[in-house]
Amino acid sequence: MRGVISIHSYRGGTGKSTITANLAIALAQLGYRVATIDLDLSSPGLHVILNVNQSSLKGTLNDFIYGRCTIEGCVLDLTDHLGLASGGLMFIGSSMKPEEISQLMKKDYEESLFKRIAFEVDRKFGVDYLIFDTHPGLVEDTLLAVLSSDLSLIVMRMDRQDISGTFLLAKVLRRLNKVFYILLNMVPPEMAQMPELKEDVSNALKAPVLGLIPFYDEVLSHRSKGAFILRHPKHVFSTTIYDIAKTISSW
Amino acid sequence: MDKVEEGSKGREFAANLLRGMEIDLGEIDDALSSFEAKLNSLEERISSLEERVRKLETSIKGEREDEGSNLDTLL
Numbered sequence: 232m233r234g235v236i237s238i239h240s241y242r243g244g245t246g247k248s249t250i251t252a253n254l255a256i257a258l259a260q261l262g263y264r265v266a267t268i269d270l271d272l273s274s275p276g277l278h279v280i281l282n283v284n285q286s287s288l289k290g291t292l293n294d295f296i297y298g299r300c301t302i303e304g305c306v307l308d309l310t311d312h313l314g315l316a317s318g319g320l321m322f323i324g325s326s327m328k329p330e331e332i333s334q335l336m337k338k339d340y341e342e343s344l345f346k347r348i349a350f351e352v353d354r355k356f357g358v359d360y361l362i363f364d365t366h367p368g369l370v371e372d373t374l375l376a377v378l379s380s381d382l383s384l385i386v387m388r389m390d391r392q393d394i395s396g397t398f399l400l401a402k403v404l405r406r407l408n409k410v411f412y413i414l415l416n417m418v419p420p421e422m423a424q425m426p427e428l429k430e431d432v433s434n435a436l437k438a439p440v441l442g443l444i445p446f447y448d449e450v451l452s453h454r455s456k457g458a459f460i461l462r463h464p465k466h467v468f469s470t471t472i473y474d475i476a477k478t479i480s481s482w
Numbered sequence: 483m484d485k486v487e488e489g490s491k492g493r494e495f496a497a498n499l500l501r502g503m504e505i506d507l508g509e510i511d512d513a514l515s516s517f518e519a520k521l522n523s524l525e526e527r528i529s530s531l532e533e534r535v536r537k538l539e540t541s542i543k544g545e546r547e548d549e550g551s552n553l554d555t556l557l
Contacts, residue, residue: 342492371496378496389521395514402505425524435517 232353233263236479237270237363237380239373241396245386246416249450251364252280253460253469257476259310259318263359266306266321266352268292270345270376271366272335275325281309282457283324291326293335296344302351313461321356323348345379360479368396369403377404382479383411384441387432389418394435401438412441414475420445442475444468 238251248271255267269277269292278285290305310319326332341347349361363380365373377383383404387397397413404411413436415429422428423445433440447468453459460469 339490339493341490342495344490344492369500371493371500374496374499375492391514391518394517395510398510398513399505402510403500403503406503407499421528422521422525425528427524431517431520431524435513435520 232349232361233359233480234381234482235349235361235363235379237365237373237376237383238386239365239377239383239400240367240386240393241369241400242390242393243367245367245388245393246444246450247367247386248277248280248364249455249459250384250386250414250416250444250472251362252277252458253472254476254479255320255360255362256313256315256458256460257469257472258360258480259315259320260473261476261480262317263480264319264321264357265360265362266323266356266358267362267364268323268348268352269325270363270372272325272372273332273366275327276455277364278322278324280455280458281320281322282312283307283309283322285324285327288324288326291331292323292348293326293328293331295323295348296335296340302348302355306352306356313458319356319358321352321358323352342375343379345376349379369400374403377409377411378407381410382482383409384414385411385438386414386416388416389422398436401436405437411438413438414441415443417446418443441478442471444471 238247240247251267255265258265267277269275271277278288288305288307290300292305294300295302295305305323307322307324308319309322313320345363352358352361363376365376385397385400387393401411413432415432418428423443429440429443447466449463449466450459450468453462459466460472463469
């Protein structure tokens with residue numbers, strides 16, 4: 232496996248899951264085998280962007296954690312479903328059943344669980360990249376996902392709440408000696424034109440900025456009806472995601 | 483088949499890591515303030531440039547209208 236990536240943010244609504252889904256598809260379209268896992272255990276939603284119904288999940292991450300299914304039983308191969316001509320895209324969803332969310336929130340699990348899941352997925356399906364879509368904030372589940380990853384992307388809007396929280400996340404990840412990058416999303420168009428913006432953010436947060444995605448009405452209007460990159464591959468949002476995928480794959 | 487073992491302490495481990503971290507919150511406030519100041523100054527520069535562009539456009543438009551009316555007079 233080339234790497235485990237966790238996509239994270241301090242606050243919700245930053246476009247983390249949208250970026251996860253689109254980045255996973257972009258990497259697959261570059262010819263890689265990618266697996267993505269919904270680790271937003273208390274509010275799963277990645278399946279919606281990937282056009283998967285909860286009822287069509289044979290098994291979920293919850294089932295795997297509680298020994299109700301094997302890793303093969305909860306991995307869904309979306310390569311044909313999404314019409315991907317190259318690479319591959321595997322998906323593990325989390326349960327939206329209230330009792331199962333509650334069960335998982337109450338019970339602890341082993342420290343190396345996410346590392347073991349990544350290992351198992353790679354062993355059974357041979358993936359190049361595994362991407363965790365995490366729950367926002369400085370919560371234990373997310374911290375364990377980040378600790379199990381080779382690289383973390385912190386998605387940040389140019390909002391004061393996000394900036395301040397991202398500064399905190401950056402400090403924590405530095406303390407843990409983790410490799411991470413900031414990804415600016417939904418940047419107001421006039422601000423996105425400032426040539427110094429990426430450098431200023433990088434200096435202020437003492438962290439490298441991997442990319443800058445301006446706010447686009449078209450992405451908002453798309454309303455998570457499938458992955459934007461598949462519907463509008465030539466849109467600047469999509470081409471920016473492809474550039475980020477190419478950068479990651481060049482490492 | 484994998485199971486959650488009794489006595490698993492992943493979350494407890496993560497919580498302990500967080501508990502052990504002392505973060506200077508004042509440093510976060512200072513970083514936010516200085517970054518905001520920088521952004522404000524960039525925004526002001528952009529507004530001023532946009533204003534100059536607007537004035538130039540108005541002036542060019544005015545000159546073209548003058549040229550048009552001069553041409554009408556000549557014709």
